[in-house]
Amino acid sequence: MKYDVIIVGAGPGGIFSAYELVKRDPSLKIVVFEAGNPLEKRKCPIDGDKVKSCVKCKPCAIMNGFGGAGAFSDGKYNITNDFGGTLHEYIGKDKALELMKYVDEINVAYGGQDTHMFSTAGSEFKKLCMQNKLTLLDASVRHLGTDINYVVLENMYNELKDKVEFKFLTPVTKLEVIEPGYRAYYGDSFDEADKCIISVGRSGSKWMETVCSDLNIPTMSNRVDIGVRVELPAVIFSHLTDKLYESKIVYRTEKFEDKVRTFCMNPNGIVVNENTNGIVTVNGHSFEDPAKKTENTNFALLVSKHFSEPFKDSNGYGESIARLSNMLGGGVIVQRFGDLERGRRSNWKRIEEGTVRPTLAATPGDLSLVLPKRILDGIIEMVHALDKIAPGTANDDTLLYGVEVKFYNMEVELSENLETNYPGLYVIGDGSGVTHSLSHASASGVYVARKITE
Numbered sequence: 001m002k003y004d005v006i007i008v009g010a011g012p013g014g015i016f017s018a019y020e021l022v023k024r025d026p027s028l029k030i031v032v033f034e035a036g037n038p039l040e041k042r043k044c045p046i047d048g049d050k051v052k053s054c055v056k057c058k059p060c061a062i063m064n065g066f067g068g069a070g071a072f073s074d075g076k077y078n079i080t081n082d083f084g085g086t087l088h089e090y091i092g093k094d095k096a097l098e099l100m101k102y103v104d105e106i107n108v109a110y111g112g113q114d115t116h117m118f119s120t121a122g123s124e125f126k127k128l129c130m131q132n133k134l135t136l137l138d139a140s141v142r143h144l145g146t147d148i149n150y151v152v153l154e155n156m157y158n159e160l161k162d163k164v165e166f167k168f169l170t171p172v173t174k175l176e177v178i179e180p181g182y183r184a185y186y187g188d189s190f191d192e193a194d195k196c197i198i199s200v201g202r203s204g205s206k207w208m209e210t211v212c213s214d215l216n217i218p219t220m221s222n223r224v225d226i227g228v229r230v231e232l233p234a235v236i237f238s239h240l241t242d243k244l245y246e247s248k249i250v251y252r253t254e255k256f257e258d259k260v261r262t263f264c265m266n267p268n269g270i271v272v273n274e275n276t277n278g279i280v281t282v283n284g285h286s287f288e289d290p291a292k293k294t295e296n297t298n299f300a301l302l303v304s305k306h307f308s309e310p311f312k313d314s315n316g317y318g319e320s321i322a323r324l325s326n327m328l329g330g331g332v333i334v335q336r337f338g339d340l341e342r343g344r345r346s347n348w349k350r351i352e353e354g355t356v357r358p359t360l361a362a363t364p365g366d367l368s369l370v371l372p373k374r375i376l377d378g379i380i381e382m383v384h385a386l387d388k389i390a391p392g393t394a395n396d397d398t399l400l401y402g403v404e405v406k407f408y409n410m411e412v413e414l415s416e417n418l419e420t421n422y423p424g425l426y427v428i429g430d431g432s433g434v435t436h437s438l439s440h441a442s443a444s445g446v447y448v449a450r451k452i453t454e
């Protein structure tokens, strides 16, 4: 078949590019290839009862399918250039913010009308953080929550399904440059189009690497973030989360002057497994529905590792550390902060006697056998720094789940139009290495759609 535009990947990047293309030019013939299932068929078998841990389904219902990696996420759309990607370096700060606000308007129009927008602007916590050697980053955040995020995706799919052709369970295996345009292979078949938008996210990182190497598209090595997910009673952080919902706080360690930051805060949320290419790591989310709220808050503490020549495989480094935890714990390891500081493994008895009830069934263990000393020292320092603005953070019973790894795709060399050295071939979202978040990925989709229709 011949189309005007091929989109590879139906995550936020792919969805928002399809949405904007249709809106700007309804006559366009568009096909979206998606390796995973339609939204309603995305079901992770982990039920905490019969299936307690990841059974490595292919495709993974959490990472693949309509909605991409964000479908069961907490749906936090951060409107900021301070984190979540470097889109502003390509398209300018004002444009990036304008597009993120536009994405927010669409989310609100498609089901998010009753959700909250939080902001750090003018907050008294900036001062409190500064007084304790912490930096609170500026952002506005729309918290859709896992449930409303799902509703928004459902509504957007209903809007698009008759205007765009979706091919689910159809991973594109190879991309070929033809004259003119692009040919996308899937199984023994192929489709062609004048323009192609690749938006394959983190789960498509390996495939993206092969496309870049086959087509000689230059790439740059990137970073990996490694750390733990902290879970504690929600009341300890409630003064922050009630006002800001999510606070991105950065700490510079005294020992190594490394930066440790909070990431993905989930008030009254749950800790969950995440599966990236068969490796089980930890993540978290929370619900807007009061009935689904828990008594705990969780957030990640991450340390970024940037590598220089000759080492290029930053993700490989993160994977090896995650594999270690999988080897020792059969998946994710959980440890009480008090046990970590005392240099002993946690066990179920001590966890059960503690005040924090874990929301994820992980294996009690010893994170010091998994995380490099420098990273672990940074995390311990950060927990004590946070204890000054949220007393109780460094309690013995605070739970640390490991490991949390944020894999970043290698950065694809792109123009200010997010176009490769092949005219009409665009790479957007997390798969490009440019974005690492829902709002930046979605905004990048809108941006290329406008470039194509201009």
Ligand SMILES: Cc1cc2nc3c(=O)[nH]c(=O)nc-3n(C[C@H](O)[C@H](O)[C@H](O)COP(=O)(O)OP(=O)(O)OC[C@H]3O[C@@H](n4cnc5c(N)ncnc54)[C@H](O)[C@@H]3O)c2cc1C
Pocket (backbone or CB within 6 Å): 008, 009, 010, 011, 012, 013, 014, 033, 034, 035, 036, 063, 064, 065, 066, 067, 068, 069, 070, 071, 072, 073, 074, 075, 076, 077, 078, 084, 170, 171, 172, 173, 199, 200, 201, 202, 203, 204, 207, 264, 274, 283, 284, 285, 428, 429, 430, 431, 435, 436, 437, 438, 439, 441, 442
């Ligand atoms: C559990 C979890 C919680 C998160 N919470 C938040 C949050 O609250 N806020 C936030 O900003 N970010 C969050 N994130 C990150 C966010 O989900 C991503 O940044 C965002 O989804 C990136 O969008 P994307 O479209 O670039 O890629 P993705 O969402 O990863 O979508 C890519 C899609 O491409 C498909 N694909 C891959 N390869 C191929 C191929 N060869 N052929 C066809 N299809 C292919 C995949 O199946 C996938 O559906 C979370 C991530 C996870 C996993």
